[in-house]
Amino acid sequence: xxxxxxxxxxxxxxxxxxxxxxxxxxxxxxxxxxxxxxxxxxxxxxxxxxxxxxxxxxxxxxxxxxxxxxxxxxxxxxxxxxxxxxxxxxxxxxxxxxxxxxxxxxxxxxxxxxxxxxxxxxxxxxxxxxxxxxxxxxxxxxxxxxxxxxxxxxxxxxxxxxxxxxxxxxxxxxxxxxxxxxxxxxxxxxxxxxxxxxxxxxxxxxxxxxxxxxxxxxxxxxxxxxxxxxxxxxxxxxxxxxxxxxxxxxxxxxxxxxxxxxxxxxxxxxxxxxxxxxxxxx
Amino acid sequence: xxxxxxxxxxxxxxxxxxxxxxxxxxxxxxxxxxxxxxxxxxxxxxxxxxxxxxxxxxxxxxxxxxxxxxxxxxxxxxxxxxxxxxxxxxxxxxxxxxxxxxxxxxxxxxxxxxxxxxxxxxxxxxxxxxxxxxxxxxxxxxxxxxxxxxxxxxxxxxxxxxxxxxxxxxxxxxxxxxxxxxxxxxxxxxxxxxxxxxxxxxxxxxxxxxxxxxxxxxxxxxxxxxxxxxxxxxxxxxxxxxxxxxxxxxxxxxxx
Numbered sequence: 168x169x170x171x172x173x174x175x176x177x178x179x180x181x182x183x184x185x186x187x188x189x190x191x192x193x194x195x196x197x198x199x200x201x202x203x204x205x206x207x208x209x210x211x212x213x214x215x216x217x218x219x220x221x222x223x224x225x226x227x228x229x230x231x232x233x234x235x236x237x238x239x240x241x242x243x244x245x246x247x248x249x250x251x252x253x254x255x256x257x258x259x260x261x262x263x264x265x266x267x268x269x270x271x272x273x274x275x276x277x278x279x280x281x282x283x284x285x286x287x288x289x290x291x292x293x294x295x296x297x298x299x300x301x302x303x304x305x306x307x308x309x310x311x312x313x314x315x316x317x318x319x320x321x322x323x324x325x326x327x328x329x330x331x332x333x334x335x336x337x338x339x340x341x342x343x344x345x346x347x348x349x350x351x352x353x354x355x356x357x358x359x360x361x362x363x364x365x366x367x368x369x370x371x372x373x374x375x376x377x378x379x380x381x382x383x384x385x386x387x388x389x390x391x392x393x394x395x396x397x398x399x400x401x402x403x404x405x406x407x408x409x410x411x412x413x414x415x416x417x418x419x420x421x422x423x424x425x426x427x428x429x430x431x432x433x434x435x436x437x438x439x440x441x442x443x444x445x446x447x448x449x
Numbered sequence: 450x451x452x453x454x455x456x457x458x459x460x461x462x463x464x465x466x467x468x469x470x471x472x473x474x475x476x477x478x479x480x481x482x483x484x485x486x487x488x489x490x491x492x493x494x495x496x497x498x499x500x501x502x503x504x505x506x507x508x509x510x511x512x513x514x515x516x517x518x519x520x521x522x523x524x525x526x527x528x529x530x531x532x533x534x535x536x537x538x539x540x541x542x543x544x545x546x547x548x549x550x551x552x553x554x555x556x557x558x559x560x561x562x563x564x565x566x567x568x569x570x571x572x573x574x575x576x577x578x579x580x581x582x583x584x585x586x587x588x589x590x591x592x593x594x595x596x597x598x599x600x601x602x603x604x605x606x607x608x609x610x611x612x613x614x615x616x617x618x619x620x621x622x623x624x625x626x627x628x629x630x631x632x633x634x635x636x637x638x639x640x641x642x643x644x645x646x647x648x649x650x651x652x653x654x655x656x657x658x659x660x661x662x663x664x665x666x667x668x669x670x671x672x673x674x675x676x677x678x679x680x681x682x683x684x685x686x687x688x689x690x691x692x693x694x695x696x697x698x699x700x701x702x703x704x705x
Binding site: 325395 | 527528564565571
């Protein structure tokens with residue numbers, strides 16, 4: 168049931184058109200940050216306004232939406248955003264990765280392999296991968312224009328010199344299509360390999376910074392590294408306490424005040440599916 | 450032998466002040482050319498125009514690439530100029546803080562130019578960095594030290610190492626001994642002289658220190674009010690100055 172008084176998908180048609188134009192440009196130049204006019208959204212900047220604007224612009228009446236926050240379908244943000252679109256677009260929602268046509272995400276890529284025709288929308292707090300290294304936007308723009316990314320490797324060099332390995336476990340910078348340096352948003356480095364040649368379309372929206380970028384299907388996405396220090400995604404060395412998975416990305420959960428803790432899948436849909444399968448097998 | 454860099458008819462005014470007024474010069478391979486003159490005479494402006502950091506109002510700077518092709522510097526694309534500045538050319542700033550990344554270790558500072566031109570092997574970048582620290586007489590054990598913790602002289606030597614690591618053919622130096630005390634200056638000049646001879650570098654050095662110019666330079670240009678008032682072999686100019694301003698300049702040097 169669509170709420171009355173709102174346009175389909177909350178944003179007005181002209182805004183959606185403007186965002187779609189930015190999206191088309193972003194898809195045409197993979198990894199390049201395209202400016203767009205971020206609109207006031209019914210939630211604060213930093214809570215996923217960029218992702219919501221992108222979702223609102225690509226969603227249609229026949230879509231089925233899944234929203235995850237840190238991999239989970241049942242956290243506050245995920246529930247609110249899912250309910251928001253159920254209200255203003257009247258679309259079906261789901262928690263199943265395989266059934267969704269659009270998946271809006273914060274901080275994770277689902278464990279289940281995405282397929283052609285699906286769209287993954289990332290919420291991005293800071294789209295500029297170089298911002299901690301070069302504070303001037305004019306200069307970072309020039310570095311992107313000239314593909315001048317030596318500075319990012321200086322950061323990797325410093326990490327290895329100081330810690331013996333690259334000490335970035337999330338938001339690990341990638342090179343898209345061999346050209347643009349891109350922030351994958353704060354997903355764990357563990358998820359980076361999933362972006363490479365992904366059959367689904369990946370769209371990124373940064374509301375506060377007013378930037379949109381994209382990775383079209385089957386585009387090469389390479390995590391930066393050195394020949395003698397290759398990229399190695401980190402994962403907690405434990406099986407999931409609930410479903411026993413040794414492949415999925417794990418959350419560490421503190422269970423008491425005596426140092427007790429357990430590791431569980433951060434992807435709730437993946438974990439629940441595996442638990443059901445295991446019960447069925449028994 | 451053809452020149453590595455040629456300039457002719459350079460002119461640039463800052464309001465009513467002529468900073469460059471019909472300046473022409475040539476730099477040949479392996480040659481050290483010093484530009485001397487008082488503050489405000491246009492030395493640094495000339496260096497900035499020659500290195501492509503500033504655009505002259507008139508005149509042309511031509512650069513010869515290693516393959517022998519000539520390029521008009523101020524018509525080059527920004528990407529090409531940037532590449533030139535980190536491969537075939539180098540720039541040593543007066544204040545090492547302008548040329549170094551103060552929050553990046555010594556090794557990272559030296560490695561930056563290598564990584565910018567595509568080096569992607571951590572081990573070899575690090576080995577090269579250690580080798581260059583040794584060459585500029587900094588203990589390679591300080592490879593992970595921050596430049597902020599280095600002395601002024603060490604910072605300047607680090608900046609030189611960082612500049613020379615890609616084996617440039619032409620290096621611009623803007624008063625490299627400016628902020629250093631006398632004994633450190635002498636040591637730095639000695640080191641620069643050895644490196645220049647070793648690597649066959651061409652150097653354009655701006656200085657107001659006549660002694661430094663005599664020690665390093667093969668050729669000397671004396672500037673005043675944006676004009677080159679006298680030029681020639683260093684010893685000739687300093688021992689037998691022709692222009693009255695050069696005579697004043699040479700006479701002003703205190704004999705130790």
